[in-house]
Amino acid sequence: MAREGTEHWPATPPATALFADDLLDGEVALITGGGTGIGEEIAVAYAELGADVAIASRNMDHLEPVAERIEATGQSACATTVDVREMDRVEEMVETVTDELGDITVLVNNAGANFVTPTESLSANGWRSVVGTILDGTAYCSMAVGERMIEHGEGGSIISMGATNSVNGAPYHAHSGAGKAGVHNLMQTLGAEWAKFGIRANTIAPGIIETEGIAGAVGGELPEMLLEEIHADRFGQPADCVPLAVFLASPAANYVTGAYYSADGGHLLPNVPF
């Protein structure tokens, strides 16, 4: 996996160099969109730290090679198809994962969708496609897994991928920004409601992370001029998002819920003196 860094902003080291290799022993993690990009990096890191890992998305071709990478660590893997926009399919996914790996203790709502477009060119179906994946999908997966976490009675960790485009609004991101803002709000609400069950719910907001998904979303290569807005002077890599995802899944975050952490190289910070 690419881990490009610069002199002042070095690459984030692999999880095995940062965390104890048994940190996630006994955890069963489900990562939606775990066959590509950031989700793949989190899935493999969780397995390297001792979790059994399920990955789910629409296309099994994405999932099978990652399931092999998980199994190569010695942990159990489950790869299953789902469209997170459909509650029935989400319920089936959760049944499959629970049957194969046991009760889910960590859910990572990572499946995502975006394309940049002027809002006046956005169709209703385009809006639904993106908001359905980001917001409905996060809600459906959280409800289906949360219900079982409550029944099981041992708590759990729900981690959702937000995006920095939701913080101040972002031109051409009406659907994505609004959906991701909803994700953060949903995690805060679940953090409050489900605290009594020992379920924590938190959000990670990546900045601009080099993945095939974002390249597709912007219609090709990421424009270099975007770097002018990033204090770290480099785009992020999937590995830059992993330590937060490991922390939030682990006992190190036992007192952390409703929180919002960005991994964006300072993208949201002002870059002019006034």
Ligand SMILES: CCCCCCC/C=C/C(=O)SCCNC(=O)CCNC(=O)[C@H](O)C(C)(C)COP(=O)(O)OP(=O)(O)OC[C@H]1O[C@@H](n2cnc3c(N)ncnc32)[C@H](O)[C@@H]1OP(=O)(O)O
């Ligand atoms: C520049 C800096 C950015 C920084 C912040 C970035 C924040 C977030 C980033 C990310 O999330 S990156 C990860 C992105 N990953 C993906 O998008 C992967 C999954 N993507 C997809 O599945 C597709 O790209 C999809 C279009 C999002 C969804 O596919 P689906 O099969 O459900 O939809 P379609 O039937 O293809 O289309 C539905 C609807 O949407 C319209 N549409 C699709 N692409 C565009 C576009 N580029 N511009 C305008 N409209 C688009 C399409 O025409 C359909 O609408 P109708 O024509 O039926 O009205």
Ligand SMILES: NC(=O)C1=CN([C@@H]2O[C@H](COP(=O)(O)OP(=O)(O)OC[C@H]3O[C@@H](n4cnc5c(N)ncnc54)[C@H](OP(=O)(O)O)[C@@H]3O)[C@@H](O)[C@H]2O)C=CC1
């Ligand atoms: N890369 C970036 O710069 C940023 C990313 N993010 C967020 O981080 C997360 C990961 O992004 P990234 O790795 O770049 O993206 P990718 O495009 O690589 O990953 C998105 C994943 O979601 C899956 N997916 C998409 N739609 C659905 C659906 N309807 N049902 C189930 N699975 C689906 C895709 O698999 P399949 O096609 O097989 O369904 C794919 O594996 C996303 O939530 C994204 O919004 C946030 C800010 C910036």
